[in-house]
């Protein structure tokens with residue numbers, strides 16, 4: 001489970017990508033509906049933290 005931050009509205013939300021597919025995972029924001037990629041590398045990532 002990850003906490004990710006939407007680049008559109010800046011809201012944080014949980015997501016649970018399947019193991020090994022983090023870099024190809026596209027998350028749809030539950031607040032504004034924007035689709036954004038969840039990068040595997042932390043500097044570029046929308047991932048705030050792993051939980």
Ligand SMILES: [Zn+2]
Pocket residue numbers: 006007008009010011029030031032033034
């Ligand atoms: Zn959003």
